[in-house]
Amino acid sequence: MSNNTFFALVVRECKRMTSRPLYLFCMIIAPALVFVFFTTMMSNGLPTDIPVAVVDEDNTSVTRQVIRNLDAFQQTEITAQYNNFAEAREAMQRGEIYAFYYIPEGTTEQALASRQPVVSFYTSASYIIPSSLEYRDMKMMSEYASGALTRATLYAQGLSEQQAMAVLQPIKIEMFPVNNPRLNYSVYLCNTMLPGILMLLILQITIFSIYGEIKEETAKEWLSASDNNIIKALTSKMLPQFVIWFIMTLLYMAIMYGYYQFPLNCSFIAMLIPATLLILASQGLALFICAMVPSLRWALSLATLWGVLSFPISGFSFPYIAFPAPMKALSFLFPLRHYFLIYASQALNGLSWHYTWINYVFILLFIILPFFVVNRLKTFLSEYHYTI
Amino acid sequence: MKWFIDILTVWFHELKRIIHDEGVLLFFFVVPLLYPLLYSYLYNNEIVTEVPAIVVDDSHSSLSREFIRKVDATADIKIIGQCADMEEAKEMMHHNNAYAIIYIPSSFANDIAEGMQTSICLYSDMSGFLYYKAIYSACTEVSLDMNYDIKAERLGGASERQIETFSYPLAYRYVPMFNTQSGFASFLIPAILILIIQQTMILGVGMLAGDERERLNKGETYYWTDNIKPVQMLFGRAGAYWCIYAVISVYLVCIIPDIFHLVHIWQWKTLLPFMATYLTACVFFSMALSILSRDRESLILVFVFMSIPLLFMSGLSWPVQNMPLIWKILSHLFPSTFGITGYIRISEMGALIPDIHYELTALCTQSVVYFIITCLLYRRRFRKNLHTADNNVC
Known part of the structure; x- marks a missing residue:
């Protein structure tokens, strides 16, 4: 019942x-x-082709190469080039880009003369995810660009690639994100x-x-x-x-x-x-x-x-x-x-x-x-x- | 003039109704007052510090100890133990809630002494992204620092400037803009503040409409059946909600960021017109939606869970450019999408009216569209009610 x-x-x-x-x-x-x-x-797992901009005041074949390399990163897409810092900042405030890479005038010349020019990159940290991804890409790009210049000098001195890397970066950090390798x-x-x-x-x-x-x-x-x-x-x-x-x-x-x-x-x-x-x-x-x-x-x-x-x-x-x-x-x-x-x-x-x-x-x-x-x-x- | 006084009468009536309804007061006042406090308090530390980590040091050298000491000294990581091998470290990590293992291989000091490149391996727990970020950046910083000293030693006798130029012929600088410490509260709270306005308004207005509907079903009458046109009704009520939320908004966008030291660099001349438009869009949006409300509580069930997808639709955490088209289109229906983006730009990024042109236009369009929809719905309901009232008389 x-x-x-x-x-x-x-x-x-x-x-x-x-x-x-x-x-x-x-x-x-x-x-x-x-x-x-x-x-x-x-x-997609991670956002791809995040829109970013470049301010290339130097505009030489070297800086253009840097920009092309940056564009080749999976997470990054260069959608605009601006003439100066202020224009790029305004584009960021309009939400058109999440980051920009700034190359001041004379960068190539100073680098060749060993006067250590400084490039900079800016991310819109109000948006944490695109900002940290762009930080990673742009930092990697900068390390790469800088390393390429030194490596050229070291190779010229007759060092092998391995030796050159040891001189450039004696301690390397290898990161293993356990069980989620693609983040x-x-x-x-x-x-x-x-x-x-x-x-x-x-x-x-x-x-x-x-x-x-x-x-x-x-x-x-x-x-x-x-x-x-x-x-x-x-x-x-x-x-x-x-x-x-x-x-x-x-x-x-x-x-x-x-x-x-x-x-x-x-x-x-x-x-x-x-x-x-x-x-x-x-x-x-x-x-x-x-x-x-x-x-x-x-x-x-x-x-x-x-x-x-x-x-x-x-x-x-x-x-x-x-x-x-x-x-x-x-x-x-x-x-x-x-x-x-x-x-x-x-x-x-x-x-x-x-x-x-x-x-x-x-x-x-x-x-x-x-x-x-x-x-x-x-x-x-x-x-x-x-x-x- | 009579026309205007009628609107004022409705406005006053609506305010009285709100004040006497405990449930509506809860949504209009208690939730907007408490939730931001709770959330801001929870996130107030902004960043993760002292992430517990474990070390496996196979090198046992003064260099490896230096590395460990320096990592432990950073704000990001706290070394909670050392283990003899990886197995032991894994076990300890899972038992003691550590989030990373730093492994220094036995060849570490030898490699450096022999002028070879060596590596340190970091195994990070992936249950949270911020752990990963903290561990990675702390160890990278320490390694760069130590690399510098090692290079200085190798280049023996070189000046600081020479070492610097040698290792970085092209130096770089990173500047995080607007939310300068990449803090979590500064990232999320502004969006939550704006979302709360829309969500609580929908719930409160929905409850008022449901209440009216329930009373009507029980045979009670409207208080306004005498000669007041639907449009006047609409303006009177919208005015009441608008005024209440104008006060709430001052608390949310001016006082809360101040209490919790969130970035807020807005200017009055931008913030005022923007918030006014956002409130208008929200008011008509909730009034149009309130038609769905059959009883006092149903809209709560339908709309609360929506808060989380709505937060994502604004593109705060996942860039809009990467959203499937269908969700992008759907997001255009909600005032919060434009409210959140607009407010973040104004408040954190210092945008001016021309910078948020798109958001403002969208909010204006929404206001007009939802106003027309509400008008039509009010007129329909008004006629129907007159009808039923007549029938009752008969």
């Missing part, structure tokens, strides 16, 4: 979900669009952002669906249909939603690890488990907020705050170690932070789950959170009335 009522409740929930286009939009269309948006936008920007953003957006929607939809019962004054009917058993009522409500969230999770994982081949140095299942736990943790957190904040508006606002704050506080963009101490402490209260650590450890660095067991414990805590407050929730559902 009890199985039948449970099934009936699940059917009831499915009908509720299909009754409003809002659910369809927030649970399927919106997340799918966002997944496609982020992955297609950054499908793919999409890998580092999407792996946390996509689950984060799904989590935000889970928090909101869960609260909206529970308080929808209060607002539409169907809460009592819902409870009595589940034999006044709050656990049964909640599970039957969360289950169909969970199924959809799970499908959406599979979708983003398929896009990231399947289609775009993001680094996945553990098995697919090993990553699916924390992703699934993240869904449950979000639902748990949402139910907990529902029980603790007896008002649709405030519960929704609190969940939204939690969801939105998850992004910066998970530390995938601005790193955790640079947070102020209170924020470091606060970050433990965000499931996405734990998910991010698990992802970095398992999928990126290929470590076993033992290394992040503590984060699993935290996520599990979020999942069992609502069980401590079910009675409180039941009271609200049976007694609370929606007020504007």
Whole structure:
């Protein structure tokens, strides 16, 4: 008998979900669009052909060669040449270029006379990504140009290339970005952002669906249909939603690890488990907020705050170690932070789950959170009335 | 004159409605006041310093120790331990949350003594880009510094100037402009400030519209059914939202950057007309959208998650030139796209009106288009309501 009522409740929930286009939009269309948006936008991994300019006041065959070499870098495209510094700066303020390379008059002549001329490059640091990429390219170009001149002298003195390099640069730094050798920007953003957006929607939809019962004054009917058993009522409500969230999770994982081949140095299942736990943790957190904040508006606002704050506080963009101490402490209260650590450890660095067991414990805590407050929730559902 | 007084009446009514609605107050005042504080506080350190790193020193020479000492002394890196081999170092890195391993090969000091080139290997954790940047730049700086000393020794007796000219016949200089320390708060916060204006306005206005719709469904009437034309309604309400956000904007774009020492070099004569246009575009945009709002809360679900794609659409982190065409076109629908780019240029880069010509034109076009759409929608709804009111009477 009890199985039948449970099934009936699940059917009831499915009908509720299909009754409003809002659910369809927030649970399927919106997340799918966002997944496609982020992955297609950054499908190159790194921006290519960033527009930059050159101010070549010297204009000799040597400087023209330097400019051609700079243009050959994959990340850089020289879109304009300006006559002076001010023109280039104005183009930057108009947003037409992200950086420019400045070669003052007499550079070639001074270099040939060993009088060490100075070239300079300017990047628009308000845009951090293009700015650091251009910094890298232009610095490399300058090192190369300078090295080429010395090398010519050293070769003339009869040194081999190896010997010349040893004279030029006795200590060389070799950088190995572990497991993301191309510095793919999409890998580092999407792996946390996509689950984060799904989590935000889970928090909101869960609260909206529970308080929808209060607002539409169907809460009592819902409870009595589940034999006044709050656990049964909640599970039957969360289950169909969970199924959809799970499908959406599979979708983003398929896009990231399947289609775009993001680094996945553990098995697919090993990553699916924390992703699934993240869904449950979000639902748990949402139910907990529902029980603790007896008002649709405030519960929704609190969940939204939690969801939105998850992004910066998970530390995938601005790193955790640079947070102020209170924020470091606060970050433990965000499931996405734990998910991010698990992802970095398992999928990126290929470590076993033992290394992040503590984060699993935290996520599990979020999942069992609502069980401590079910009675409180039941009271609200049976007694609370929606007020504007 | 009567026409104008009617608008003022609507304006006043709308303000009263806002003040008496806790939910709307939350979006119009509490969120714009608190979120920027929270975000700015979180990012206030601007840059990453003292990234924990581990050293594997196979060279055990005074030169390798010098390198380690110098790296540890930089602001970017903090050496938290030394290991005998790479395996041990990896283990330690994963247990102690270090983000890099600096490996100095056994041949390091010998190579230098023999006048050969030698290399130091850096293995960096890629869970965050800023770690990579900090580790790379710190070690490069130290190596350049040590290279200089080594060259000086080799060229024995050469003057400083000679060494300098020898190693860099062409010297170069890097100048990061506008956000001079490449700080994260200065990069992100201005965009968030501008986005908050649009997003909270959509939520608040949406809630007011949803509220009206719910009341109407319950059989309550509008307060304005007497002789006020839809256009007057529209102006009155738009005026109310505009005035509130004018105050909020002063807080967001003048006070917040001041408190958190973000770069703000705008001039009044540029900022004022720009913000006024942005607010106008936002007001009509949210009013047009509010038609979608069937109840008080639904727009929250539809619009909050959009904040993150909207932030990216502005081209702040991924250059617009590299965006697929479809997203570029889509981004033109939202005032925030132009609001963010325009504000960053004015505030951080010191742009003047001619520099943000494109953004201003786009915002003006949006204002006009959304104004017309809102007009049409208001007229339709107004007629429909008169209809239902008549039916009720019958």
